[in-house]
Amino acid sequence: MSTLDRLTTDLTASMKARDAFRTNTLRQVIGAVRAAEKAGPVAVELDEEQVQGVLASEVKKRRDSAQIYTDAHATERAETETAEADLIETYLPAALDEAQLDAVVADAVAATGATGMKDMGTVMKAATAAASGLGRVDGKALSQRVRQALQAL
Structure with a gap:
């Protein structure tokens, strides 16, 4: 099963479970993948490696935002960004040690x-x-x- 299929399946499950945080995060990630597909002059379906690249980019954005919020003493927003990044990372391959x-x-x-x-x-x-x-x-x-x-x- 591709990563995008897993995201879509997990989105459906989180909607049924009424898990608002997970649902919103997965919708944002799927939206980012769809936006990347439509980014060029012709819409193309991304391969698995490109989808992983989009997910990695989304994690990086959230980690950077969390750091900015932490520096601004907005700990609640920083925690939310970190939690979103952690959730998205579960769809990425394990990092090298x-x-x-x-x-x-x-x-x-x-x-x-x-x-x-x-x-x-x-x-x-x-x-x-x-x-x-x-x-x-x-x-x-x-x-x-x-x-x-x-x-x-």
Whole structure:
């Protein structure tokens, strides 16, 4: 079952259960996927990877909003944004753990023959490609790991 099908099925179940929070969040996410489908000059159905990308983007938006609300001392709104992000994350593949991330970076550095910071772009491209097949990875965390690995050379 595709992610979009799971979202739609779960939306129906949450509506029947009268779970307003879950229903509203799932409607927003499905709406974001549908908007992405219609974003180009011709409406196209997104493949699974593109849907996952939209979901990851929605999680990032909510995490950023939660941080802004926290900084503004609006804790109730921050908690809502965080809860929405947590719900959406359940539809994404598991994130890479620290050890897996380090292994991906080490493999990318070795495969590209990187010798220093000037090779950051090349290593990032290789690491991103390798990590995409293993699970979800935060680009910022990956970038920091690559930077650390290259500085250590």
